[in-house]
Amino acid sequence: xxxxxxxxxxxxxxxxxxxxxxxxxxxxxxxxxxxxxxxxxxxxxxxxxxxxxxxxxxxxxxxxxxxxxxxxxxxxxxxxxxxxxxxxxxxxxxxxxxxxxxxxxxxxxxxxxxxxxxxxxxxxxxxxxxxxxxxxxxxxxxxxxxxxxxxxxxxxxxxxxxxxxxxxxxxxxxxxxxxxxxxxxxxxxxxxxxxxxxxxxxxxxxxxxxxxxxxxxxxxxxxxxxxxxxxxxxxxxxxxx
Ligand code: PGA
Numbered sequence: 147x148x149x150x151x152x153x154x155x156x157x158x159x160x161x162x163x164x165x166x167x168x169x170x171x172x173x174x175x176x177x178x179x180x181x182x183x184x185x186x187x188x189x190x191x192x193x194x195x196x197x198x199x200x201x202x203x204x205x206x207x208x209x210x211x212x213x214x215x216x217x218x219x220x221x222x223x224x225x226x227x228x229x230x231x232x233x234x235x236x237x238x239x240x241x242x243x244x245x246x247x248x249x250x251x252x253x254x255x256x257x258x259x260x261x262x263x264x265x266x267x268x269x270x271x272x273x274x275x276x277x278x279x280x281x282x283x284x285x286x287x288x289x290x291x292x293x294x295x296x297x298x299x300x301x302x303x304x305x306x307x308x309x310x311x312x313x314x315x316x317x318x319x320x321x322x323x324x325x326x327x328x329x330x331x332x333x334x335x336x337x338x339x340x341x342x343x344x345x346x347x348x349x350x351x352x353x354x355x356x357x358x359x360x361x362x363x364x365x366x367x368x369x370x371x372x373x374x375x376x377x378x379x380x381x382x383x384x385x386x387x
Contacts, residue, residue, distance in 0.1 A: 159188025296329030
């Protein structure tokens with residue numbers, strides 16, 4: 147595992163974009179796994195800038211998002227599809243056939259999650275998975291206690307996660323109770339993983355994930371078992387490392 151400590155989230159976004167762009171230059175048809183949340187917003191802005199200034203061509207990449215709320219239509223302002231469309235797909239001119247995200251309104255959720263794993267495999271597997279980390283160590287929506295061998299599945303969100311995400315909704319009652327997420331094994335099957343961690347509120351969980359025992363109590367700790375992981379943390383998040 148390679149740890150890169152940067153001064154602040156802005157510097158982290160620049161460094162992360164360099165790594166993603168390097169991946170795409172080495173393999174223009176890269177398959178990228180992508181997160182939502184506050185953490186990757188700066189990275190997506192950097193990628194949009196790089197597309198506009200023709201430093202990178204994203205026209206051959208495929209993207210697979212980590213997760214989506216279950217029950218929200220893609221047009222909903224809080225869906226992860228909308229988040230991705232606003233922050234990455236539209237600014238980078240990605241075509242609908244390039245982007246994948248589980249459908250939160252699929253009538254048969256089990257069929258949807260199975261088809262998602264199959265689509266990742268058909269695309270050749272994830273070349274680079276970008277991740278954030280939840281305050282409880284979750285990666286995607288894989289909450290503590292998730293089977294490390296899990297593939298894309300439907301999850302019940304913990305109270306902790308719903309509270310953390312309530313900032314994007316009018317009230318916590320509006321935060322969906324369920325989601326679809328790539329499983330821990332789906333994530334670990336990526337050839338390379340880039341995890342971004344910013345802010346002092348992530349310092350303890352990041353320390354536990356990287357230096358503590360590999361345990362289902364901290365899903366991000368399974369990254370210790372992956373051969374190609376880069377972690378970019380700002381000084382606040384990396385304070386204990
Ligand atoms: P955040 O979420 O980027 O909004 O902090 C990270 C996560 O929950 O994975």
